[in-house]
Amino acid sequence: MPNFLHLPPELHVLIASFLPIGDRLQFRLTCAYLYELITRxxxxxxxxxxxxxxxxxxxxxxxxxxxxxxxxxxxxxxxxxxxxxxxxxxxxxxxxxxxxxxxxxxxxxxGPGAQLTIQGHFYVFCLSCRRFQPGAVDRLGRHTSECVECWRQPYS
Ligand SMILES: [Zn+2]
Ligand SMILES: [Zn+2]
Known part of the structure; x- marks a missing residue:
């Protein structure tokens, strides 16, 4: 559709209004022009x-x-x-x-210390380094509030 974008904006809006919402969302994401034109x-x-x-x-x-x-x-x-x-x-x-x-x-x-499971994997908003990282599990298999990297470092 090489000439499609040369149509007047009103037509683009009209076309979008007839699309099922899923298609409309995708249509909106095809270019910056349509993204601005079609209502969020x-x-x-x-x-x-x-x-x-x-x-x-x-x-x-x-x-x-x-x-x-x-x-x-x-x-x-x-x-x-x-x-x-x-x-x-x-x-x-x-x-x-x-x-x-x-x-x-x-x-x-x-917040810091938050523990999340994402697609079955354990992540933590690490209390020590404040990064969002794969979380550490203690010797008893419990989730901790530290990331794998921080957990391994010996306490000083
Ligand atoms: Zn969001
Ligand atoms: Zn950490």
């Missing part, structure tokens, strides 16, 4: 999209803070389960790891 989806729209085949096939979920559909691997496992799962009662409370770690006002949820 609302949180409600994203939550509705979540239960479509389009979203299931891509394994994406909505984040309440960055208002994006993001791959499952960018959320802590417990954000994708039970009431926070797809179409769950609390799915509107779900947020991605990135948003959880960012100290933006009112949105920081994961």
């Amino acid at each position: 989806p609302s949180h409600e729209e994203l939550l509705l999209t979540e239960s479509t085949d389009w979203a299931r096939n891509r394994d994406v979920y909505a984040c309440r803070y960055c208002l994006r559909l993001r791959p499952a691997g960018l959320f802590a496992d417990r954000m994708l389960r039970r009431r926070r799962g797809r179409s769950g009662r609390d799915s509107d409370k779900r947020f991605c790891i990135e948003c959880g770690l960012q100290p933006r006002e009112g949105t920081a949820r994961y």
Whole structure:
């Protein structure tokens, strides 16, 4: 469609309005021009999209803070389960790891010491180095609040 972008903007907006939401989101992401032109989806729209085949096939979920559909691997496992799962009662409370770690006002949820499981792997917002890293497990198999690197260093 070499001439598609030469159509007037009104037509682009009209075309987008006829697309199913999943396609509309993708259409919007095809170039900077369309990204600016087509309205950002609302949180409600994203939550509705979540239960479509389009979203299931891509394994994406909505984040309440960055208002994006993001791959499952960018959320802590417990954000994708039970009431926070797809179409769950609390799915509107779900947020991605990135948003959880960012100290933006009112949105920081994961403080130092936070332990997260992501796709079955243990991560920690390390109490010592304050980095988000694979977490250390103690001799009894319990999750610690330190990363693997810090845990191995002998205490002085
Ligand atoms: Zn987010
Ligand atoms: Zn550390």
